[in-house]
Amino acid sequence: MLSPTLSLVQLSRDARAVVQAVDWQSLSLPEARRLRELGLDEGVAVEMVHRSTLGGGPIACRIGRMTIAIRRHVARAIHVAPAT
Amino acid sequence: MHSAPLIALVGNPNAGKSALFNALTGARQKVGNYPGVTVERHTGRLSLADGRPAELIDLPGTYSLDPSSPDERVTRDVVLGKLAGERRPDALLVVVDAGNLDNHLRFVLQLKALGMPIVVALNMIDLAERDGLTLDPERLSQALGLPVVPTVAVRRRGLDALREALVEALRHVSDTPAEPVLLDIAMLQREARQLAAAATVSETRSRRLAHRLDGVLLHPVWGMAVLLALLFVIFQSVFAWSAVPVGWIEDGMAALSSAVSATLPEGFVRSLIVDGIIAGVGAVIVFLPPILILFGFILLLEASGYMVRAAFLMDRLMASVGLSGRAFIPLLSSFACAVPGIMATRTIDDEKDRLTTILIAPLMTCSARLPVYTIIIGAFIPDRAVLPGVGLQGIVLFGLYIAGIAGAFVAALALRRSVTKGASSGFMLEMPRYQMPNLRDFALGLWSRAVAFLKRAGTIILLTTVILWALLSFPKAPPGVPQTEYSVAGRIASGLEVIVRPIGFNHDIALALIPAMAAREVAVAAIGTVYAVDDAEGDKGQATIREQLQKRWSLATALAFLAWFVFAPQCISTIAVTRRETNGWKWPLFMVGYLFAVAYVAAGITYWIAVAAGLG
Numbered sequence: 001m002l003s004p005t006l007s008l009v010q011l012s013r014d015a016r017a018v019v020q021a022v023d024w025q026s027l028s029l030p031e032a033r034r035l036r037e038l039g040l041d042e043g044v045a046v047e048m049v050h051r052s053t054l055g056g057g058p059i060a061c062r063i064g065r066m067t068i069a070i071r072r073h074v075a076r077a078i079h080v081a082p083a084t
Numbered sequence: 085m086h087s088a089p090l091i092a093l094v095g096n097p098n099a100g101k102s103a104l105f106n107a108l109t110g111a112r113q114k115v116g117n118y119p120g121v122t123v124e125r126h127t128g129r130l131s132l133a134d135g136r137p138a139e140l141i142d143l144p145g146t147y148s149l150d151p152s153s154p155d156e157r158v159t160r161d162v163v164l165g166k167l168a169g170e171r172r173p174d175a176l177l178v179v180v181d182a183g184n185l186d187n188h189l190r191f192v193l194q195l196k197a198l199g200m201p202i203v204v205a206l207n208m209i210d211l212a213e214r215d216g217l218t219l220d221p222e223r224l225s226q227a228l229g230l231p232v233v234p235t236v237a238v239r240r241r242g243l244d245a246l247r248e249a250l251v252e253a254l255r256h257v258s259d260t261p262a263e264p265v266l267l268d269i270a271m272l273q274r275e276a277r278q279l280a281a282a283a284t285v286s287e288t289r290s291r292r293l294a295h296r297l298d299g300v301l302l303h304p305v306w307g308m309a310v311l312l313a314l315l316f317v318i319f320q321s322v323f324a325w326s327a328v329p330v331g332w333i334e335d336g337m338a339a340l341s342s343a344v345s346a347t348l349p350e351g352f353v354r355s356l357i358v359d360g361i362i363a364g365v366g367a368v369i370v371f372l373p374p375i376l377i378l379f380g381f382i383l384l385l386e387a388s389g390y391m392v393r394a395a396f397l398m399d400r401l402m403a404s405v406g407l408s409g410r411a412f413i414p415l416l417s418s419f420a421c422a423v424p425g426i427m428a429t430r431t432i433d434d435e436k437d438r439l440t441t442i443l444i445a446p447l448m449t450c451s452a453r454l455p456v457y458t459i460i461i462g463a464f465i466p467d468r469a470v471l472p473g474v475g476l477q478g479i480v481l482f483g484l485y486i487a488g489i490a491g492a493f494v495a496a497l498a499l500r501r502s503v504t505k506g507a508s509s510g511f512m513l514e515m516p517r518y519q520m521p522n523l524r525d526f527a528l529g530l531w532s533r534a535v536a537f538l539k540r541a542g543t544i545i546l547l548t549t550v551i552l553w554a555l556l557s558f559p560k561a562p563p564g565v566p567q568t569e570y571s572v573a574g575r576i577a578s579g580l581e582v583i584v585r586p587i588g589f590n591h592d593i594a595l596a597l598i599p600a601m602a603a604r605e606v607a608v609a610a611i612g613t614v615y616a617v618d619d620a621e622g623d624k625g626q627a628t629i630r631e632q633l634q635k636r637w638s639l640a641t642a643l644a645f646l647a648w649f650v651f652a653p654q655c656i657s658t659i660a661v662t663r664r665e666t667n668g669w670k671w672p673l674f675m676v677g678y679l680f681a682v683a684y685v686a687a688g689i690t691y692w693i694a695v696a697a698g699l700g
Contacts, residue, residue, distance in 0.1 A: 013299075030152060030433055034512045036269050037147035039187045049295060050302040057400035058409065058511055060302055064186040065215070067298070067515040069396045069409075074512065 008078040009059060011048040017080035019044045026077045038068050046080060089138045089254050090171055091130070092162060094195065095179035096188045097145035098516040100207045102126075104179055104237035105142040106525050108246070133248040141173065147187075148269065149194055153433045163198070164263075174257045175201040175250065182212035182219055182234070183517065185280035190272045192228065193279075197265040201253040202230050205246060209234045211517065216288035224283035238522040294518050301393045304400075311394055318381045319485060320478045322454070326373035333373075337366035356553065359616040364549025364609040372534065374458070375451040379420050379533045380526070387521035391416070392513065399511045405493050406500030408432070408511040411441040415492070418448035419485075420533075422658045425450075426665055436506040440499050442662055443675050446653050447492035449485045452604040456649050457484055459608050463633040464642040487650045491682065503674070548599040549609045556595075556614060568595065568614050587684060588644040588691030588700075592636065600654045607654075640694035647690035651683035 005020050019042055024032050040046070040063055049067055050060040058071045095101045109128025126142040143162055144155035151157040158167065165172025178195055180188035192204060206221050225232035231249045235242030301307045341362045348354040385391045391413055399409030410432050418425030425445045432438040449457075458481075465477050500506075552573060561570030568574050569591060577595035584594050592614055600607035608629075615632040633642070653659065653676045662672040694700060 014295075028510070031510055031512065033150070033152065034147075036273070038512065038514060039190075039273060041270055041273060049298055052302075052304045057304060058396060060298060060396065060515060064184065065217070066184045066187055068513065069392075069399070069515055070512050071399070071403075071510050074510065 005079045007076045009075040016047045017082045021079045023077040089174040092173035093142045099179040099181045101179045107237045107240050133251045175253045179205045182206045182209040189276035201256045203249045204232045206234045210236045218285040227282045322374045329373040333370045360553030363612045363616040383529045389516040389518045405496040418445040422446045423661045436504045440504045444492040447488045449488045455605040455608040463630045552599045587688040588641045639699040644687040644691035648687035653679035
């Protein structure tokens, strides 16, 4: 069961989702490349590890068994469908 | 053909490459630099299973052969045999994290396309198992078409099998140079996922402990509280734990000095050894214990995986001054020494971000400032407890660290709006797993720091103190005139004194500032030498310097001196490494100029406020 897509930054803590689309155009070239190198791409399962509720700081999420840190503007470019 | 084959150790960051390197080579390693670039070159001897020696070279961790930082460029160039002065490796030892195959196998596939002999070390297999992941190395080997050896580098497991696999791999050395094959990263990633799935026997969801730990340590309030508490404990420990070993070193130096005085006749040689060498170098060596304690904490934070969490926490603050959390790691290293700190900025891919970090790194309170701070605080700040376990001296020291950090933030903000204007590069990185630090790697790291420090004490500091002693001892002053003012050094200092008098510095300080240009800790040695020369009758040692300071300096002067050292760029090594890292004299000169200006103003303000408060 898939619900409508959210941006990764909207995912709540411990929630799991699948990456539906990444708005590569809105990212700078090095950002896009590093994101791919960290294994984030369409079709990948992600899990929110930490997102500060006060807003502003970076978020931490899991891709497979790896935890990565990304800034919010990057997370906003990643569209996910929450897994239920 | 060289007698010993060259094996390059490559892999993703956090694959445990350096631990494997340490396990395979032990203490038989050399740290140097690649010609032309400033990336550290780690090499060591390794015994193969058939008894032959091989040379192992540890390359910087990278995610692909498509470099985005100077570090990663070195890895690509060495692997492809394109780095001048470095021979092409005969085989590659690729380290992968067993718990993160999806990601790490992609790089293995890219390397495999080069057609070189490869052995894959399936590292940290124990952690993967603990994490609920069961792998079949045999199946992975078949699917990959490469030999795969399960290893646990920190526990030294799997090393013999690795040595055997390397012998086998070295039979297939080819002479045709490797050429990079352009492969689509998304395609490689899919292939890597399939391989990882094929090698996985069973998998449960990863353990929740690390997850819960992250919930606290990454929290903007709790996490920050933990970080600040940690920093406070570190700086208190630097003082508290080092008192006893410092006492031993002081006693040893005093014994040495009286032994020499008893054996040698009064005169030139005795004065040189006792007043010049022992007083000067001794005053610096006593700071080995606190420096090692600080380095020890930094090594532990790095090895445990906490350092990147701290960077995560700091990203928001760093972003507010136009930097990224990535700058936190070089800046924290700069608390030990700005030289490795500035070198660590190579992991920052954005040029302007990196330059800003380099320019503010010297503001972090490096260990060379500790001798200066310790002696002034020891002499002028009363040793009493403000709260149980919290001493006033520790608080003042903490305040000096904070002053440096605040100065760095203001400087970064100003620099980012002027000379290093540009968009921020962002913050995107892998957070390593939490791990119990390995005692052996810890000891090895600490040992190399201690050796580096003692080498400095033995060369640059020894040389400058001897020169200063000579400048101070000649010409001999007539009776009734202080030797420190009559000597050559005294006359130079008198010129400098005109400039530093308005900020409360006396003649002795002007004198100490000259050799301290070489390295900050020399200031202490210099003051030690100055007072030893002036006071040839008294017994030498730390206590004497302390009493002399109390007698000759006002509290306002002492505080101004501390403020000066928070900012002053008095370190030849830092200036040299900045020149190397920025490829020219422009930025090191800019750095020296702006820091001296800030130091002068800060010391002046401190002095005049203190005088106004009646402390002059």
